[in-house]
Amino acid sequence: MSPADPHPVHVERVARLRALLRELGDVAVAFSGGVDSGVLLHAAVEALGPRAVGVIADSPSLIRRELDEARAFAGAVGARLVVVRTEELADERYRANAGDRCYWCKSALFETMTAWAAREGVRHLAFGEIADDLLDDRPGARAAAERGVRAPLREAGFTKEDVRRYARERGLAVAEKPAMACLASRIPVGTRVTPERLARVERAEEALRARGLRQVRVRDRFPLARVEVGADELDRARAERAAIERLLRAQGYASLELDAYRSPVAAPIVAPGPSPGPATGEGTTGPAGARAAP
Secondary structure (H helix, E strand, O other): OOOOOOOHHHHHHHHHHHHHHHHHOOEEEEOOOOHHHHHHHHHHHHHHHHHEEEEEEEOOOOOHHHHHHHHHHHHHHOOEEEEEEOOHHHOHHHHHOOOOHHHHHHHHHHHHHHHHHHHHOOOOEEOOOOHHHHHOOOHHHHHHHHOOOEOHHHHOOOOHHHHHHHHHHOOOOOOOOOOOOOHHHHOOEOOOOOHHHHHHHHHHHHHHHHOOOOOEEEEEEOOEEEEEEOHHHHHHHHHOHHHHHHHHHOOOOOEEEEEEOOOOOOOOOEOOOOOOOOOOOOOOOOOOOOOOOO
């Protein structure tokens, strides 16, 4: 490390990450297509070569475009990517969406990965948890800990700033990618997760992205659609409200709310009360105490 290096702590963390990965000897990385797991997969391939493999779970809650982008990213960094089918929708505890959905989803992922790794002779599993995640309630981390899944980024001290810097310095396609949670995160807690709801949300979001909106969430409070867009796109969305309403009606929604997308927080959105009538304004927040999901 050069004495003039402007980011000595980051350099030390990168070195620690590489050492941790080399000590593992082999690893299957749970790759979601996002920046955290993308950085981990890149570092694993650099440290272990073909002994590092990316594993992505395919299910109705995964956006098809995200799967395509994950495949492209893996190819760009020279990683083998295995697509495994997970069956969380067969689990009533997941479908019930009682507030612990993420735990059952990650449990299904890690159990499927464990079985795959045993068949392939891969000894270690890892996922993209970072140090910042310790500040939140992360059910996925509990599912990982119960199954011995490692978190090399967190163990090396990586923060979100470290992850972004690592990705930018290496020109990774995920460097500026915004957070993108699964489709099930658009369904309020207490409302059952079904393939039909997931497909409706995906079609609605893809239609809005086709209009050029970049940061989009369609919160499924059927027949109401609460559409959140990036703060810098909200004025445009308001100006195009009539066109957005037409797109949503094509997916079966009857009314619309528009608001700015807010970063994920620990508390999920909750199920609505009685079905609301047509939206009369924008920027409303829904039931008292409701929080935005990712």
